[in-house]
Amino acid sequence: MKAYVSSAGFTSIGDHWDDSLLDLAVEAARKALKSNPGLKPQQIFVGNMFSSVGASQEHLGALLASALGLEGTPAMKVEAACASGASAFNVAYSLVKGGSLDSALVVGVEKMRDLEPEQVSQALAMAESAEYTQFVGATFAALNGLLARLYMERMNVTRDELSALPVLDHSNAVTAEHAQFRKAISPEVVARSTMIADPLRLFDCAPVGDGAAAVVVAGEKESSRSKKGLVEVLGGKVATTEFSVYERKDMLRFKATEDAFKGAMSAAGVPMSKLDFAELHDAFSVVGALSLEAMGLSKKGAGAKDTKEGRFNLNSDLSVNTFGGLKARGHPVGATGIYQIAEAYLQLTGGAGKNQVEGAEFGATQNIGGVDTTSAVHVFGRSG
Amino acid sequence: MKAYVSSAGFTSIGDHWDDSLLDLAVEAARKALKSNPGLKPQQIFVGNMFSSVGASQEHLGALLASALGLEGTPAMKVEAACASGASAFNVAYSLVKGGSLDSALVVGVEKMRDLEPEQVSQALAMAESAEYTQFVGATFAALNGLLARLYMERMNVTRDELSALPVLDHSNAVTAEHAQFRKAISPEVVARSTMIADPLRLFDCAPVGDGAAAVVVAGEKESSRSKKGLVEVLGGKVATTEFSVYERKDMLRFKATEDAFKGAMSAAGVPMSKLDFAELHDAFSVVGALSLEAMGLSKKGAGAKDTKEGRFNLNSDLSVNTFGGLKARGHPVGATGIYQIAEAYLQLTGGAGKNQVEGAEFGATQNIGGVDTTSAVHVFGRSG
Numbered sequence: 001m002k003a004y005v006s007s008a009g010f011t012s013i014g015d016h017w018d019d020s021l022l023d024l025a026v027e028a029a030r031k032a033l034k035s036n037p038g039l040k041p042q043q044i045f046v047g048n049m050f051s052s053v054g055a056s057q058e059h060l061g062a063l064l065a066s067a068l069g070l071e072g073t074p075a076m077k078v079e080a081a082c083a084s085g086a087s088a089f090n091v092a093y094s095l096v097k098g099g100s101l102d103s104a105l106v107v108g109v110e111k112m113r114d115l116e117p118e119q120v121s122q123a124l125a126m127a128e129s130a131e132y133t134q135f136v137g138a139t140f141a142a143l144n145g146l147l148a149r150l151y152m153e154r155m156n157v158t159r160d161e162l163s164a165l166p167v168l169d170h171s172n173a174v175t176a177e178h179a180q181f182r183k184a185i186s187p188e189v190v191a192r193s194t195m196i197a198d199p200l201r202l203f204d205c206a207p208v209g210d211g212a213a214a215v216v217v218a219g220e221k222e223s224s225r226s227k228k229g230l231v232e233v234l235g236g237k238v239a240t241t242e243f244s245v246y247e248r249k250d251m252l253r254f255k256a257t258e259d260a261f262k263g264a265m266s267a268a269g270v271p272m273s274k275l276d277f278a279e280l281h282d283a284f285s286v287v288g289a290l291s292l293e294a295m296g297l298s299k300k301g302a303g304a305k306d307t308k309e310g311r312f313n314l315n316s317d318l319s320v321n322t323f324g325g326l327k328a329r330g331h332p333v334g335a336t337g338i339y340q341i342a343e344a345y346l347q348l349t350g351g352a353g354k355n356q357v358e359g360a361e362f363g364a365t366q367n368i369g370g371v372d373t374t375s376a377v378h379v380f381g382r383s384g
Numbered sequence: 385m386k387a388y389v390s391s392a393g394f395t396s397i398g399d400h401w402d403d404s405l406l407d408l409a410v411e412a413a414r415k416a417l418k419s420n421p422g423l424k425p426q427q428i429f430v431g432n433m434f435s436s437v438g439a440s441q442e443h444l445g446a447l448l449a450s451a452l453g454l455e456g457t458p459a460m461k462v463e464a465a466c467a468s469g470a471s472a473f474n475v476a477y478s479l480v481k482g483g484s485l486d487s488a489l490v491v492g493v494e495k496m497r498d499l500e501p502e503q504v505s506q507a508l509a510m511a512e513s514a515e516y517t518q519f520v521g522a523t524f525a526a527l528n529g530l531l532a533r534l535y536m537e538r539m540n541v542t543r544d545e546l547s548a549l550p551v552l553d554h555s556n557a558v559t560a561e562h563a564q565f566r567k568a569i570s571p572e573v574v575a576r577s578t579m580i581a582d583p584l585r586l587f588d589c590a591p592v593g594d595g596a597a598a599v600v601v602a603g604e605k606e607s608s609r610s611k612k613g614l615v616e617v618l619g620g621k622v623a624t625t626e627f628s629v630y631e632r633k634d635m636l637r638f639k640a641t642e643d644a645f646k647g648a649m650s651a652a653g654v655p656m657s658k659l660d661f662a663e664l665h666d667a668f669s670v671v672g673a674l675s676l677e678a679m680g681l682s683k684k685g686a687g688a689k690d691t692k693e694g695r696f697n698l699n700s701d702l703s704v705n706t707f708g709g710l711k712a713r714g715h716p717v718g719a720t721g722i723y724q725i726a727e728a729y730l731q732l733t734g735g736a737g738k739n740q741v742e743g744a745e746f747g748a749t750q751n752i753g754g755v756d757t758t759s760a761v762h763v764f765g766r767s768g
Contacts (some may be wrong), residue, residue, distance in 0.1 A: 020514075022515070050436060052434060052436040053437070055514055056506070057510055057513075057514040058433060058434065058463060058465055058510040058511060059463075059464060059510065059511045059753055059754060059757065059758070060463075061464055061471075061758070062464065062624040062627055062753065063513065063627055065624045066625075066627035066757075067627075071627070072623060072639075074474075074622035074624065075464070075624050075758070076464040076468075076622070076758075077462070077463040077464065078460055078462055079443075079444075079445075079461040079463060080445055080459070080461065081442055081446075084460075087445075087460045090458075091475055094484045095478055095482065095484070097484065099482055100478045100479070100482035100484075101478075122440070123436075125440075126440055126441055126443065127442060129441075129447065130404075130440045130441040131406070237458070238427075238460070239456060239458060240446040240450065240456060240458065240459050241455050241456060242450055243446055243447055243450035243451075243455070255456075369443055370446065373443065373446045373450075374446045374459070374460075
């Protein structure tokens with residue numbers, strides 16, 4: 001069966017001091033459901049990483065179902081670290097595609113700002129091994145700092161090349177209403193920002209923010225009610241690889257993304273040249289560059305250089321992070337994968353406003369957990 | 385397509401001071417995979433509730449995949465409080481049934497004993513609303529204490545009637561090698577045990593323990609490799625209801641279980657009279673009694689009385705909690721649903737040893753999250 005995204009809804013990303021985790025999830029879900037009048041999702045999936053630590057709350061599936069007045073509906077949370085959102089989507093999509101479900105509501109949500117900065121680092125570190133990585137005190141910024149150092153040395157990448165993706169992200173986010181940071185920056189701003197984990201600086205790193213995003217996935221019949229148009233889910237794949245980056249023979253190879261992208265594109269039957277945009281999981285600038293290379297959108301070692309040359313600007317052959325990516329749109333962990341899918345929905349229904357990729361027909365989203373330990377890629381196509 | 389449980393593996397339940405959360409999950413998974421030589425599961429689902437709080441570890445899917453040498457395999461965690469195990473199973477089963485997957489490994493795991501008792505109460509309370517139930521300090525024992533008081537008064541249930549299920553559980557667990565408490569008890573022992581939340585006493589409540597259980601779910605072709613026999617998954621349903629028990633008009637009605645059981649049985653096409661055994665989620669004695677009533681196995685108000693009359697003893701018309709249920713086999717939260725399914729597998733392949741239900745053809749498992757907020761029921765049948 002064909003599976004469609006038939007609507008999307010989301011909150012702005014940033015500080016939501018007056019909203020609880022549940023408030024945010026409800027807001028996003030209601031917006032998505034509103035564009036599908038009469039649709040009662042057959043199942044609810046919530047993507048979230050650390051509501052336990054952040055809000056002393058689990059059981060988000062049933063909690064959200066009840067808050068939406070959808071009690072009775074089967075509901076559960078899906079977690080795969082920062083790839084929780086797209087992993088939840090993947091389950092829903094697979095069940096609709098296989099004909100087991102007619103429709104599902106997928107909500108990604110994370111509340112990070114209620115935590116102190118060091119608590120956020122600890123919460124994120126749960127994506128890595130407690131017995132090894134956490135034990136030695138390595139945070140995600142530290143691991144990615146090592147990766148960036150290796151990448152720059154091995155591939156002759158300059159500071160300005162590494163800064164190109166954050167600069168592009170911020171440029172695209174200026175006109176993205178839901179983005180956390182809507183201010184353009186220059187490579188100099190990146191280069192002079194506070195050192196976080198040498199060589200990564202503040203503007204190499206995705207910010208900490210609260211947010212929730214929701215999409216409805218449905219088959220042909222149920223999706224026909226949509227008021228905002230349909231986007232077909234052409235393919236999707238989740239892949240994993242050796243758990244910790246330092247265990248891998250080639251640390252600069254993002255094998256999970258390689259496999260997930262290959263699998264999703266082949267299921268979609270879309271040649272790479274047809275992709276109009278890609279939403280990358282650039283939690284750190286170096287992760288964005290290595291993701292471009294893993295997906296074959298840049299040659300090995302050329303991800304950062306290509307970005308600096310303007311190859312991925314809005315309305316280049318391939319537009320990347322059209323609403324600002326993780327760096328500028330924001331990265332509310334468990335919600336990020338759903339924000340990306342919601343953005344793909346906007347692009348392919350012509351609803352992206354000033355961020356519209358002209359004539360966009362095909363797009364891909366890539367959502368990572370850990371240092372590319374889990375990668376979930378989905379490919380979408382304009383419908384009708 | 386038909387879907388089968390083609391193997392099961394589990395650890396004993398209790399104190400595992402020398403094993404980490406991951407160690408337990410690996411042990412159970414290896415045992416399950418060993419009975420399916422050559423099978424490489426296409427996806428891994430981990431049922432777990434609070435590894436974040438208990439072990440500072442998330443991303444269990446990829447962590448387990450990597451530890452098993454199955455890196456590459458799509459993997460994710462599914463959470464629905466104490467119903468995490470059966471919810472994870474439900475996703476895997478639905479994907480195999482719908483033909484999206486040929487095989488999946490489902491592992492439930494929880495490590496509870498590393499926490500102090502009050503931390504366990506707090507962790508379990510995350511199944512309830514942080515903003516209401518937790519805020520007023522109501523623990524699960526407290527909520528179930530209120531429910532037990534109401535049940536006893538409204539339905540004229542005596543102390544000894546309420547004790548009947550714990551007594552039956554302990555009796556069945558004596559010969560169950562993996563059970564946490566293998567000692568028979570009398571109603572007097574229950575009645576004289578420490579008060580936990582009036583009228584619930586220590587022996588009304590499931591214990592705190594570590595454990596992991598795993599099953600392989602597969603289609604016809606992949607399951608044919610099984611060395612221990614096949615059990616067909618005839619039907620399954622997850623249902624939710626109004627989130628908190630105190631919001632419900634009739635607190636003694638377990639509506640989620642009612643819906644999930646009805647749905648699963650109707651999908652299975654098995655008349656109730658054909659059920660040979662049921663594995664109940666008796667986290668508290670009162671929950672077991674109300675579950676029997678919600679499933680229609682006892683009349684309203686008669687669950688505890690029927691149990692006392694011996695109607696659910698091993699090898700009665702319907703055997704209940706054949707290996708000791710949550711009270712005596714144990715209740716390592718996120719693993720419990722998979723232990724129940726593993727036990728159904730043993731019963732229907734003739735592998736239950738001294739706990740064998742003679743000639744068992746059909747059995748059901750019921751796994752609850754919250755006070756019957758989420759309920760996941762599956763129905764299994766002997767194959768061949």
